[in-house]
Amino acid sequence: MTDFHSERAIKSTRKQHRCEQCGRAIEVASPAHYAFGIYEGDTYSTHTHVECHAAARGYAELTGSWGEDYPWFQHMDRDIDWTGWLLEHHPIVAERLNIPPVEDEVEA
Numbered sequence: 692m693t694d695f696h697s698e699r700a701i702k703s704t705r706k707q708h709r710c711e712q713c714g715r716a717i718e719v720a721s722p723a724h725y726a727f728g729i730y731e732g733d734t735y736s737t738h739t740h741v742e743c744h745a746a747a748r749g750y751a752e753l754t755g756s757w758g759e760d761y762p763w764f765q766h767m768d769r770d771i772d773w774t775g776w777l778l779e780h781h782p783i784v785a786e787r788l789n790i791p792p793v794e795d796e797v798e799a
Contacts, residue, residue, distance in 0.1 A: 694729055707719055746784040
């Protein structure tokens with residue numbers, strides 16, 4: 692069976708969706724990213740915030756995590772050091788995931 696994947700940007704959603712990256716709501720009339728596909732005979736579809744999609748793509752490109760290793764931030768182990776990268780490069784997504792900012796150490 693042939694696998695299939697298609698994705699597109701949505702300028703304005705018609706209904707509320709749940710972001711597959713951060714788990715938060717994508718509000719009505721918000722931009723979003725949509726993907727649909729068939730993997731090993733099963734269909735899937737995802738909606739993500741535009742910022743969450745950009746963060747996941749950036750992290751996948753940085754680490755070579757494609758296919759089954761693609762990063763889904765809300766399901767990733769926080770003991771692995773991806774949160775620092777996310778805080779530095781995609782602070783909006785880090786905030787959605789409730790990752791606290793690293794406070795600068797002050798010398799006494």
